[in-house]
Amino acid sequence: MPDELAKILPFYVVIDVSWSMDGEQLQNANDIMPRLSDALATDPILTDKIRLALVDFAGDAQVRLPLCDLLDPDVVLPGLSCRGSTSYAAAFRLLRKEIEANVTQLKADGFSVHRPAVFFLTDGAPTDTEDEWTSAFRELTEYDRQSNVGFAMYPNVIPFGVKEADPQVLRRLIHPATGTKQSRMYLMDEGNDAAQAIAGMAEIMISSVLSSGTNLAGGDSGLIHPDPADLPSGVAAANANGDFL
Template sequence: MVESGALTEANNILPSLVQALEKDPIICDKVRFGVMDFSDDARMVLPLCDLLEQTTLPQLEGRGRTSYKAAFDLLRTQIERDVNQLKADGFAVHRPAVFFLSDGAPTDAEPDWKAAFAALTQYDKASGTGNRMYPNIIPFGLQGADPRILQEVIHPKNPPERAMRLFMADQDQTAASAGRSSGSWSTSPRAVRAGSTGA
């Protein structure tokens, strides 16, 4: 169950992203965002969109446990759907990026969520097997998060020049600054997902 402080942090992120995008018109024109939440299950609460065109932003609510498996399963299917739609609409799509927000450890069995994570992130270019649309994943720890757990969902970790990194809210880092410093915002459209535990 998400704690109230972490929930407040999560709900402050989208407005902060809007403020950052308003200051950067080039990025604003190119980046598209979607928001999902996850607890016992996962669901889309904001379909892929231009954030500045939204008159209202979703408010996440505490609603259960913390199923990483549900989040990773939905991410795989939703990213594939969104990337295909962007391409059909004439966009050049770069590697999708996921800001993975969490305040706690997964409540699924470890083999289950790790298998779902592997299905989301693994791709063998030589054989063409796996998820060709795998995303870069930037974990963002909310209040009370265990960085040791979130380190496991960084992707990719190697090579160093392409590696993503972990961000923690209690280190006064914001999702907007995480996006810029991780190199996950580019001048081409990309799908971006934000998930929050128990929300």
Template sequence: MTTDSDYSPDVIRGEVRLKCLPTYIVLDTSSSMNDHVELLNKSLQDLHKVTYQNPEISEFAHISIIVFNTEAHLALPMSDISQVTQLPRVGCGGRTEYAKVFERLRERIDIDVPALRAADKLVLRPAVFFMTDGAPTDGFTEQSRQTDERIWKAALSRLVDPDWERHPHVVTFGFGSANEHVLGTVATLQAFIAEDGADQSDALTDVFTFLLRTLSISATRNNFVVPTAMEGYRAVELEEIS
């Protein structure tokens, strides 16, 4: 799937300005991911190594990493990955609060896009790769033992509001106890869920493999391109925010 196909490069003094894709890797680091924290960190280091050694990708995709559990944390500010010598380690714990990360994403996009433009980048619409192994816990209390989907849906609506010029494309990946309905609602472009019975470690590895493949294809075509099929996963139908 290709996006922003009508986006033409600017020509200044006879030179074509390369496009820049603000890329947000959003990771669920709630307590359910504890058993996979080492694999998660290794996958991030492998991602860094490949992109660091591939100038075509690092020139096209500037990367930020946001992790979320009970709160949302900026693990890596928007960066030219070729200038980053090492990624921070992430830890896991807490709940799965979706609204917090949607709010942080909108906040960061409003900071990052102007900064990239000020650096004379031809900025494409931001891309969010959202990975989770569980359902949102927004609104959960010990008394009610229930969640309130209105909380995260309101924050999501603000993030993907088409009237906001910088609203991002969102691609979702779910494994473990992820909810298919939620994945389809959060995504704006593609949603994937691991095949039934898939090993969670393999599913996590497959996400990073797909992410690298997507960035490589996109960099080659100088445009954001998302494959429609993914190893170990099946596509989920997109849903409206209701």
């Protein structure tokens, strides 16, 4: 039984596997979890603080790797393949279900759980109706502390967009969008290669996971974003107002 004060930060890597992701884009997306595993292996003490899960989505959403310690010898990293359309709503609904179950279990196991973080990578606009995906996103992210109405376990959401992903849609997925802990989105620079941008975005995810884990290990808390000056070429960061950082 872990020390009840031990804090865990869950990360959910959510990847669009619609048909438009086929080819080198999907190959580089498939490299994200192995690269995260390799990075954590260089500083295994961080695995006491970090848990990761992999979700893919197309016309539906599937948990491809349940929340886990990536360095657990029993973990087998899955390969993703393309299928279907681009249902943001399916991804958001599954995320709410998984986060609620995972956080509840971690707390039952004696952990203190930091607010989860979602890396949401897509190359296109949602094929759901606007009412469908916005409603599912509200169910995932809205919570009022005074009335205790909504989803108290809501995650921080960090969108990543390449190719045909609409920045005006993605900025609506940034959560929280305001305040001292506001999140941000990462976009492929216009004219850049989408597969190369995904590889660069993997670097951003790795940096955030390692920095956040180091922060927790040092007794602090909070999701850490890379400094905009340190971003890989071909990728830019922006806030919920659409202002580039």
